[in-house]
Amino acid sequence: MKILIQNGRVIDPARGIDQAADVAIAAGRIVAVGQAPADFSPNRVIDAKGCIVAPGLVDLAARLREPGQEHAGMLESEMAAAVAGGVTSLVCSPDTDPVLDEPGLVEMLRYRAEKLHQARVLPLGALTLGLKGDVLTEMGQLTAAGCVGFSQAEVPIPSTQVLQRALQYASTFDYTVWLRPQELHLGKGVAASGPLATRMGLSGVSVAAETIALHTIFELVRSTRARVHLCRISSAQGVELVRQAKAEGLPITADVSINSLHLTDADMGYFDSRARLTPVLRQQRDRDALRAGLADGTLDALVSDHTPVDADAKALPFAEAEPGATGLELLWSLALKWGQDAGVPLSQVISRITADPARVLGKSLGTLQASVGQLAVGGVADVCVLSAQGHWPVTAAALRSQGKSTPFSGYELPGRVLATVVSGHVAFEA
Numbered sequence: 001m002k003i004l005i006q007n008g009r010v011i012d013p014a015r016g017i018d019q020a021a022d023v024a025i026a027a028g029r030i031v032a033v034g035q036a037p038a039d040f041s042p043n044r045v046i047d048a049k050g051c052i053v054a055p056g057l058v059d060l061a062a063r064l065r066e067p068g069q070e071h072a073g074m075l076e077s078e079m080a081a082a083v084a085g086g087v088t089s090l091v092c093s094p095d096t097d098p099v100l101d102e103p104g105l106v107e108m109l110r111y112r113a114e115k116l117h118q119a120r121v122l123p124l125g126a127l128t129l130g131l132k133g134d135v136l137t138e139m140g141q142l143t144a145a146g147c148v149g150f151s152q153a154e155v156p157i158p159s160t161q162v163l164q165r166a167l168q169y170a171s172t173f174d175y176t177v178w179l180r181p182q183e184l185h186l187g188k189g190v191a192a193s194g195p196l197a198t199r200m201g202l203s204g205v206s207v208a209a210e211t212i213a214l215h216t217i218f219e220l221v222r223s224t225r226a227r228v229h230l231c232r233i234s235s236a237q238g239v240e241l242v243r244q245a246k247a248e249g250l251p252i253t254a255d256v257s258i259n260s261l262h263l264t265d266a267d268m269g270y271f272d273s274r275a276r277l278t279p280v281l282r283q284q285r286d287r288d289a290l291r292a293g294l295a296d297g298t299l300d301a302l303v304s305d306h307t308p309v310d311a312d313a314k315a316l317p318f319a320e321a322e323p324g325a326t327g328l329e330l331l332w333s334l335a336l337k338w339g340q341d342a343g344v345p346l347s348q349v350i351s352r353i354t355a356d357p358a359r360v361l362g363k364s365l366g367t368l369q370a371s372v373g374q375l376a377v378g379g380v381a382d383v384c385v386l387s388a389q390g391h392w393p394v395t396a397a398a399l400r401s402q403g404k405s406t407p408f409s410g411y412e413l414p415g416r417v418l419a420t421v422v423s424g425h426v427a428f429e430a
Helices: 075-084 103-116 139-145 160-172 195-200 208-224 236-248 258-262 284-296 328-342 346-351 355-370
Strands: 002-012 017-026 029-034 044-047 052-055 057-062 087-092 120-123 176-179 227-230 252-257 301-303 383-393 412-422 425-429
Touching: 002 346, 002 383, 002 412, 052 057, 052 346, 057 075, 057 252, 057 301, 057 328, 057 355, 075 087, 075 103, 075 328, 075 412, 075 425, 087 328, 087 355, 087 412, 103 120, 103 139, 120 355, 160 176, 160 208, 160 227, 208 227, 208 236, 236 252, 236 284, 252 258, 252 284, 252 355, 258 284, 258 301, 258 328, 284 328, 301 328, 301 355, 328 346, 328 383, 328 412, 346 355
Parallel strands: 002 044, 002 052, 057 087, 087 120, 176 227, 227 252, 252 301
Antiparallel strands: 002 017, 017 029, 052 383, 383 412, 412 425
8 A cells, every 4th residue: 555645744853854745655664754756656645734744653651451351441442542542552551461471461462453453552561470569570581572661550569679679680681660650558549648638538649659669769770770661750749850860860761641741639529530540630730840841851751541441430439439541542632732731842742742752662662663753764654644723522422442431521622633554554534
């Protein structure tokens, strides 16, 4: 299939491109950005007039719920949601059932995803067997099976000694460890500590749950020099600690979720379980610091934190409801909204969901490193056509994900994804 995307505004932050240009695709690869070759005869023409042509979005945090939790999300529905959201590459968490701690499970997941010919799945392997925090997994075998890093998902390691050994091993073989900073005991609440949680009678998660974990991680990184990616920073103090650690030269990167970037604990309303999330929504000063941190590069990437939840699991009292929200189809719109609200240039907005998360993945992408998150001539053709105009209502009917719960239900969000091309084939078209 030869595809010509014409008349669009091509924005590729990785290559510093922001201009009117055409993108020519053949045999699954980009053959030209600018003027198509004279002898190029497309089978398909996509008119992108008035639209943005960008690299496919890269999402560093998406749960697919398969295997083991198919009632919350089937692979087919969540991959359809990914391409509808412009996401062509996504990193999935290892906290499936069974846990992704064996090469065979990773290979099965990748095979199932590849057969769907939609978004590219990049699995994280479990850091410890069964995510129990005791015995390290066979990281070498999991990497050979296709894992791009190692994570404990939402399960902190109780023993600092085990975490130190994990980082020492990862450093030896240049693996990246993905950690959400949360102290085991202080992080067990359901809402951010503060006046609102107190009035509502909800157990609180203090900022110290994040900052204590960050201090521990940074001390271990200083001694091991392991590369660590910090998942979903949620507090102003956390942003400042990451800023200081980066200034020191520690090999760390960090991301923030679309939920924490836009919402606060006030969005819990009258115990609205759609706002039952992990990490918890914090106060406005935290949201403002997260926005500033994403703008100045302290936080490297914006993620959807896609976690589809079954309707029955949300139809419970707030403290008992399962945390999580769908997000893949909202990533572009909420990134654009952040840019509009904060006065961030469009190229920088797109960078935080394309080139920057691809840079976080780095060498773990293997041969795809020269393609993911950019429009490279000769590279794999992952492209999306985006509109920055108009608004759309977030409703259950508008979402392809099996999980319909999101705190943004009823919002009118800017921008739409009009087409998604993955490896040279049109995987989605509005």
